[in-house]
Amino acid sequence: MSGRVIVDCQRLLCPMPVIRVQDVVRTLAPGSLVEARCSDPGALHDIPAWCRINGHRVLATRTTADDEYIVVVEVGEAE
Amino acid sequence: MTEQRKAVALISGGLDSLLAARVIQDQGIHVEGINFFTGFCVEGHTHAIRKKDRAKPKRNNALWVAEQLGIRLHIVDIVEEYKEVVFNPPHGYGANLNPCLDCKIFMVRKAREWIAEHGFDFIITGEVIGQRPMSQRKDTMPVVARDSGADDLLLRPLCARNLPPTRPEREGWIERERLFDFSGRGRKPQMALAARLGLHDYAQPAGGCCFLTDAQYSAKLADLWRARGEKRYEMDDIMLLKVGRHLRPRPHFKVIISREEGEGNFLKGYKRSFISLTTTSCAGPLALIDGEVSEEDLMLVARLVARYSQGKQEETVELEVSDREGNRRALRVRPMAPSEVLEAWHL
Numbered sequence: 001m002s003g004r005v006i007v008d009c010q011r012l013l014c015p016m017p018v019i020r021v022q023d024v025v026r027t028l029a030p031g032s033l034v035e036a037r038c039s040d041p042g043a044l045h046d047i048p049a050w051c052r053i054n055g056h057r058v059l060a061t062r063t064t065a066d067d068e069y070i071v072v073v074e075v076g077e078a079e
Numbered sequence: 080m081t082e083q084r085k086a087v088a089l090i091s092g093g094l095d096s097l098l099a100a101r102v103i104q105d106q107g108i109h110v111e112g113i114n115f116f117t118g119f120c121v122e123g124h125t126h127a128i129r130k131k132d133r134a135k136p137k138r139n140n141a142l143w144v145a146e147q148l149g150i151r152l153h154i155v156d157i158v159e160e161y162k163e164v165v166f167n168p169p170h171g172y173g174a175n176l177n178p179c180l181d182c183k184i185f186m187v188r189k190a191r192e193w194i195a196e197h198g199f200d201f202i203i204t205g206e207v208i209g210q211r212p213m214s215q216r217k218d219t220m221p222v223v224a225r226d227s228g229a230d231d232l233l234l235r236p237l238c239a240r241n242l243p244p245t246r247p248e249r250e251g252w253i254e255r256e257r258l259f260d261f262s263g264r265g266r267k268p269q270m271a272l273a274a275r276l277g278l279h280d281y282a283q284p285a286g287g288c289c290f291l292t293d294a295q296y297s298a299k300l301a302d303l304w305r306a307r308g309e310k311r312y313e314m315d316d317i318m319l320l321k322v323g324r325h326l327r328p329r330p331h332f333k334v335i336i337s338r339e340e341g342e343g344n345f346l347k348g349y350k351r352s353f354i355s356l357t358t359t360s361c362a363g364p365l366a367l368i369d370g371e372v373s374e375e376d377l378m379l380v381a382r383l384v385a386r387y388s389q390g391k392q393e394e395t396v397e398l399e400v401s402d403r404e405g406n407r408r409a410l411r412v413r414p415m416a417p418s419e420v421l422e423a424w425h426l
């Protein structure tokens with residue numbers, strides 16, 4: 001899939017991954033996709049919670065074989 | 080039609096800020112939350128690191144509070160700017176290295192800037208007179224309002240009736256009679272209000288909202304500054320202070336030793352920034368050396384690390400030392416006896 005912005009959150013502990021995602025989402029148009037790649041499993045909980053309250057959509061969450069936690073977000077209309 | 084007034088609430092994730100925001104929402108005000116990340120916040124860090132804690136469900140309390148209230152939450156990274164507050168708080172520190180009063184002033188000032196930028200009308204906090212020994216006293220609460228520049232745009236709904244009316248009250252944006260007059264350290268009025276509003280399962284942080292109120296953490300931070308000869312820290316420093324055992328056998332270096340597998344994995348991420356040691360002849364911790372060490376110092380550290388390994392009763396233990404470039408070599412040492420690990424080394 002093209003046009004997705006990758007946010008590198010490796011070695012960042014929560015809530016830093018949320019802040020990184022928030023700061024990128026703020027610059028994007030509704031419908032854009034953001035993929036956060038995290039090493040703190042807390043991101044699987046916190047990024048979706050942040051999306052729910054701020055009107056964005058989580059399209060997918062997954063854990064890779066080498067313990068990388070991925071969250072894909074679609075930017076909502078809210079900003 | 081009357082204008083829709085808007086307030087920003089400082090959300091720490093505790094009960095008081097939850098209640099304060101909720102009672103203002105109930106008066107028809109549009110409320111959004113703001114949460115400041117200083118780097119010292121008591122969030123899930125140790126949780127994220129320690130393996131045994133990972134199984135427990137974890138939540139970010141500020142996000143949870145916002146979700147309960149159905150409000151948006153803006154998380155603001157103030158790590159860099161906040162350093163000045165920690166280094167030189169004009170009003171001094173609390174019981175430990177917590178600069179609570181200047182911290183509050185700083186956060187309310189940030190919120191003041193935020194409302195000006197975003198077209199909001201006023202600021203709400205969950206402060207209660209007498210709740211905290213430094214920042215929430217009858218004489219210091221006006222200082223926060225004044226020195227932050229928020230003045231009478233700062234409303235504390237839980238104790239507003241003990242304070243002079245603020246602009247939102249005077250202008251009739253909200254009804255003062257429907258605010259509260261809580262005071263003192265007790266938690267009963269807050270808990271009763273929570274029950275009345277149907278709020279359960281909220282967080283009740285004990286000491287305060289950040290690690291700076293923790294005596295042990297503050298001692299480690301003070302030690303770091305002493306060793307460096309100046310007050311200075313980076314994000315990695317303040318993270319590492321939360322992880323492992325910290326021992327300073329000599330003034331010019333300290334050793335960070337993992338206590339379990341999760342901490343070991345976390346410390347591995349720092350192998351390029353520090354000399355590291357790990358046991359190879361038996362299971363054991365990962366250790367980092369913060370400081371420059373001689374060959375003699377290195378042997379001492381190796382013996383200390385061996386002491387915390389499964390081979391502590393063995394005649395000798397083999398370790399691998401790795402420098403910052405990744406060059407590795409083996410060492411074989413006799414583990415320290417318990418009596419050799421001095422109490423004074425523990426930070």
Ligand code: SF4
Nearest residue numbers: 178179182287288289
């Ligand atoms: S406990 Fe920490 S975050 Fe809370 S007011 Fe004091 S210094 Fe600030």
